Amino acid sequence: MNSLAQKDKYKNYTPGMRIVVRDAEWVVRKSDPTADGGYLIECEGISELVRGKEGRFLTSIENDKEYSNSQIQILDPATTKLIEDKSPNYKDSLLYIEAMLRQRVPTDEHVHFGHKAAMDTLPFQLDPTITALKQPRQRILIADAVGLGKTLEAGILMSELIRRGKGKRILVLAVKSMLTQFQKEMWSRFSIPLTRLDSAGLQQVRNKIPTNHNPFHFYDKSIISIDTLKQDVEYRHYLEQAYWDIIVIDEAHNVAQRGSNSQRSRLAKLLSQRSDTLIMLSATPHDGKPESFASLMNMLDATAIANEKEYQHDDFSDKGLVIRRFKKDVKDQIAKDFPERDIQTVKAKASAVEEDVYRELTELNLTTLDKGRKASQLLRVTIEKALFSSPMACLSTVNNRVKKLEAKQDPDFEDDLISLKSFAQALERVSAEHFSKYQQLLTLISDKKAGFGWKPNKKDDRIVIFTESIPTLDFLHQQLQVDLGLKPEQIGCLKGQEMSDAELMQTVEEFGKEQSKLRLLVCSDVASEGINLHYLSHKMIHFDIPWSLMVFQQRNGRIDRYGQTQQPLIRYLVTTSENEKVRGDSRTSEVLIQKDEQAQKNIGDPSEFTGRFDQESEEEAVAEALVESFTSGEDILADIFGDFDDDSAKETGPMDSFLPDDVHVSDSTVETRELFSLFSSDIQFAEQALEYIKRNGQRIDFSKKDASTLALTVNNELEQRLKQLPPEVYPQDERFILTNSIDQMSLEIAAARGQQHAWPRKNYLWQLHPVMEWLNDKVLSAFGRHHAPLIRIPHKLDADKTAFVLNAIYPNRKSHPLINDWVVVNYVDGRFDTFETFEQFAETIDLKESKLSNPAKVDNTDDHQNLLKDAINKASEYFQVIRKEKESLIDAKLQAQVDALEALKAKRVKQLAFDFEQAGGIQQIVEDKKLKEQHRIEKLFDDYIQWIEDTMTTEKTPYIQLIAVFTGSEA
Secondary structure (H helix, E strand, C coil), rough: CCHHHHHCCCCCCCCCCEEECEEEEEEEEEEEECCCCEEEEEEECCCCCCCCCCCEEEEEHCCCCCCCCCCCCECCCCHHHEEEEECCCHHHHHHHHHHHCCCCCCCCCCEECCCHCCHHHHHHHHHHHHHHCCCCEEEEEECCCCCCCCCHHHHHHHHHHHHHCCCEEEEECCHHHHHHHHHHHHHHCCCCCCCCHHHHHHHHHHHHCCCCCCCCHHCEEEEHHHHHHHHHHHHHHHHCCCCCEEEEEEEEHHCCCCCCHHHHHHHHHHCCCCEEEEEECCCCCCCCCCHHHHHHHHHHCCCCCCCCCCCCCCHHHHCCCEECCCHHHHHHHHHHHHCCEEEEEEECCCCHHHHHHHHHHHHHCCCCCCCCCHCCCCCHHHHHHHHHHHHHHHHHHHHHHHHHHHHCHHHHHHHHHHHHHHHHHHHHCCCCCCCHHHHHHHHHHHCCCCCCCCCCCCCCCCEEEECCCCCHHHHHHHHHHHCCCCCCEEEEEECCCCCCCHHHHHHHHHCCCCCCCCCEEECHHHHHHHCCCCCCCEEECCCCCCCCHHHHHHHHCCCCCCCCCCCCCEEEEEECCCHHHHHHHHHHHHHHHHHHHHHHHCCCCCCCHHHHCCHHHHHHHHHHHHHHHHCHHHHHHHHHHCCCCCHHHCCCHHHHHHHHHHCCCCCCCCCCCCCCCCCCCCCHHHHHHHHHHHCCCCCCEEEECCCCCEEHHHHHHHHCCCCCCCCCCCCCCCEEECCCCCCHHHHHHHHCCCCCCCCCCEEEECCCCCCHHHHHHHHHCCCCCCCCEEEEEECCCCCCCEEEEEEEEEEECCCEEEEEEEEEEEEECEEEEEEEEHHHHHHHCCCCCCCCCCCCCCCCCHHHHHHHHHHHHHHHHHHHHHHHHHCCCHHHHHHHHHHHHHHHHHHHHHHHHHHHHHHHCCCHHHHHHHHHHHHHHHHHHHHHHHHHHHCCEEECCEEEEEEEECCCCCC
């Protein structure tokens, strides 16, 4: 062991300690002994040039003069040098103290920050954050109903965690049509700059970096489609080598395990192990299969479920893994932001040509196919469903069947082919003129008395039309342009596989822009998930009726959602026929419409009564009922959808095990707390910080537009700082317009939709904005490294009184603060007097409101410098008491967590034994498999218990920092 390593042996590089390495200041996150007697120190940069960067240093190298010009310097708070502040009214000191306050990390379970985002936060939207903060790690499924604002709720939780130092690296997975929308919401309202890594964006990153570098290390905060990730095997290797603080999975039902070969599910499972925080979003998170929902729960908490096929409410209802509310649960809070929808069914009487088609359908003779009666009936139902969409959709279905039969080259099907081709000819005779539902659509759109009286010249009156059939969509897209006299740019469409992610996002964005000429949007059900279409539209037409109540919810939720300012007008088009059989089947559509509205008013989630939890199973049930029955649609659906007014009919679903007995909806902001500040607003702090920069000789161009708005031109230093921002959010003219007014920001977000750029020109000014983070760093360097200001206020304190303001951080074993407290140590005539909180001290001397006069005549800090070591010792005693008090509370929670995990582990091992008792096969092989699985379970639980202990155990030694010294002495 060399002499330097020998010296290192007696040093203690405690997590939270500040050190200087290579002329930059770092905070120690972790230190591990090395074989040569030194340490490997893992750090995070805190001085301006290295802020947020991670560093790993070997003390045996850094402290060796042969390799390094300067040794590692431990910043001992007792040696902090006091500096007389000569700035007018002690402005520099107040800015410096405020900057330190803004680094103070909340460590309790209250919401301190997220609720201050650029939105009119409603109490119920805080519940996911409140629930998550009560857990040792924040892993939650937000399963609120369509349109209630799950994206905003995720943003509140993310910004709260960022403010707590737990959100430096973020990865968001979204469906490709949602990438831009999610990215824009996070930036506009929360100042979270997500770089969009669509297929083109990812390639651009790879072009910028060396071949063997990980593209996911290039940006700290990014958003990507999970389908983009699953397409390239290479990405899996990169993902396995990357780690994030927060991962968000939007529309999480898409990553549930369905079968053994789900690429999305495997990818999501991998990612769930690559972050401490996991936030899942889905209005329809379950498909009725316990194993499928269990796969999501196991991503959130791998210890949660012993038996994936059967789990009980009592085991999980208090784990806080799922939060779920419906419109009816929060109706009192959302009344003004969620107007009641106006729903009408519009009937079109079938034309004579259509009646001929219906007659041919009911008389369709499929001799060979009818030998397999059920298969034949299912074909008839499929044809009929397509016909209920449009003759064009039905013709496509029939022609596809004809091609398949012709490919068989089987003479037995010759008669069936003749029948189908004859039916196809009948369908071809139904032109747009004879297509009654389409003619009714034209009336509904244009007629003032019988419809909307819509004209394409109004910017804020746009229409959404849904159909589940692509041939119907193509027909509508082409024919509506002709019959409504629309220009090509006035009508658009959204359809899944035929459009790239960039095309989908561009169309959605154009539909929400006031400046855009797009007025009418024809959508397939690819547009029914998550997309916001309500900004300039409150009119929706269902051209065909889905056989799934879940699709009803998703479709209507595009315009009937939080933030809609006008009453949603929703119209369902249904064709009526004289043909008794067709009339009975079309009644199915009317009953589905009624059931959807009944579900919305009474229960929120129709699956709770139907026992069918996904679109496919609902559609299959309706199809099978039509195959088996020749009675009315109402009778057919009675058994499927039951009575939504009858609570006794409620089904039990897999989610119920994870939901509390009662739906809790916060009706006030009682769980929020205010972060203490010396400034009345962020704009005041920003303005004074910019004045400080200017006062100290750095060129900076800024101006105050009004009481809540600043304009700032980017200088070279700030440009370097912001070079990793997504290009969409960086101002093209190099000038930021910053406002801390939520009202202004809301207007700006709305106005941006009317501009070609479609991103708000103004930015929300709060602590998370990159400009504000830069200002904070600039102010922190006001007095130099390891220096603190001495503030003389004889008009506020007695001449013999001195107050030392100190901060202490007790990290956990993972180096995150568990305790972050401030104290003021008071001295009278050189002797210790009392402790008080900084808030109490600031109130006593009126530090927030009054101006502090600064004579700036004295330059003698010796007396106060000599007291500093004693003040540090006194503060250490104070903080140890605080630590013991908080540790006793933490230990109780820790023990409860460990006990619960041990009980779950025992239950899972017991379940394992039971499962293998039932298994057949060679005894030795079965025993080997059982032993292997038992070891896996034990390791899983042991790792999680270790994680809990590391997270909830405080280090015994705090890092103490001197913030400032106040004195009443003038000399």
